[in-house]
Amino acid sequence: MAAPKDPRPCSIADTLAVVGEKYSLLVLREVCLGNGRFDQLARNIGAPRDILATRLRRLVEAGVLTRRAYSEHPQRFDYRPTAAGLELEPVLMALKEWGDHHLRHHTDLPMTMEHSCGHELVPVVTCRACGSPVHHDDLTAHPQTPGWTVKGPVATS
Amino acid sequence: MAAPKDPRPCSIADTLAVVGEKYSLLVLREVCLGNGRFDQLARNIGAPRDILATRLRRLVEAGVLTRRAYSEHPQRFDYRPTAAGLELEPVLMALKEWGDHHLRHHTDLPMTMEHSCGHELVPVVTCRACGSPVHHDDLTAHPQTPGWTVKGPVATS
DNA sequence: GTGGGTGGGTTTGATTTTCCAACTCACGGG
DNA sequence: CCCGTGAGTTGGAAAATCAAACCCACCCAC
Numbered sequence A, B: 001m002a003a004p005k006d007p008r009p010c011s012i013a014d015t016l017a018v019v020g021e022k023y024s025l026l027v028l029r030e031v032c033l034g035n036g037r038f039d040q041l042a043r044n045i046g047a048p049r050d051i052l053a054t055r056l057r058r059l060v061e062a063g064v065l066t067r068r069a070y071s072e073h074p075q076r077f078d079y080r081p082t083a084a085g086l087e088l089e090p091v092l093m094a095l096k097e098w099g100d101h102h103l104r105h106h107t108d109l110p111m112t113m114e115h116s117c118g119h120e121l122v123p124v125v126t127c128r129a130c131g132s133p134v135h136h137d138d139l140t141a142h143p144q145t146p147g148w149t150v151k152g153p154v155a156t157s
Numbered sequence C: 001g002t003g004g005g006t007g008g009g010t011t012t013g014a015t016t017t018t019c020c021a022a023c024t025c026a027c028g029g030g
Numbered sequence D: 001c002c003c004g005t006g007a008g009t010t011g012g013a014a015a016a017t018c019a020a021a022c023c024c025a026c027c028c029a030c
Helices: A011-019 A025-032 A038-045 A047-059 A087-102 B011-019 B024-033 B038-045 B049-063 B089-103
Strands: A065-071 A077-079 A111-115 A123-127 A139-143 B065-071 B076-081 B111-115 B123-127 B137-143
Touching: A011 A025, A011 A047, A011 B024, A011 B065, A011 B089, A025 A038, A025 A047, A025 A065, A025 A077, A025 A087, A025 B011, A038 A047, A038 A077, A047 A065, A047 A077, A087 A111, A087 A123, A087 B011, A087 B089, A087 B123, B011 B024, B011 B049, B024 B038, B024 B049, B024 B065, B024 B076, B024 B089, B038 B049, B038 B076, B049 B065, B049 B076, B089 B111, B089 B123
Parallel strands: none
Antiparallel strands: A065 A077, A111 B137, A123 B123, A139 B111, B065 B076
């Protein structure tokens, strides 16, 4: 029977268990922008302060952020991304690109990103092996867990 | 005053308002894998059926999924990604890559993706203009909305 | 036709989270 | 002394989630 109610094992789900709660990715956004103090976070994100405190504890515990004192007497802290936290930036870039495109049609963007090459950043996901941009139709999923299958490629329609 | 409690305007937040609720991105995962039926979704995701129904309505309404009958008498439906839905795959790839790396250290992965070039997919975010992989330190944020600033690049630890 | 199974949900009621405002504590400035 | 700021904590009301049960239409086997 293999416990028929367990969901599919999946790194996407596991990652969302870490950063998928409401506000968590917005905390990461602000922290990556350099705004790491509690009041700034509360204002810039629009999150209730108690929830923000809970999220910050979780993200520190998960190794995504670090909390460091920038002043003793009075004790004051700010939050910064760890190396692991910075490696979540692709998630933020992908979310931003989708919103810029589908929600704003690339007009009146509230923020743009400049890449060090001098151009505005348009993030493109490529295959590390061959270097070409990745499209849905070029992918084949290979589940490794017995009992979990996929139906295979899907027409968009 | 400009309403001092409003959060920073941001495409990331706007995108999360569409797909950021619990289970939404897992629905998209399953649908992109070709598992688009209600019972399959409920089983593979592990979501309560009422919440799943709510999420599916939202995602269809937002233009991320379409609902189509694959049988009349009895009426039976399945859900598929729209073009806009497929363009959220970079988000899923980024989440999967982070989980594969930081939660599983690239061992015993529950699923792998094969790219059409024949290699296992390792997604890399690159700059469309110059083609090179994007790193945090290569980015400069330019807020376009008056009153919203950033502190600039951040040291990691 | 009767009984069981499947697919796609909706309903019900208990449990958890979220939300918001107010409160605290420790300073620092005028 | 009084006010403001930073970083939270506390309390109670409102909303979302959860699990299980229910519903309806159909199919199949007996």
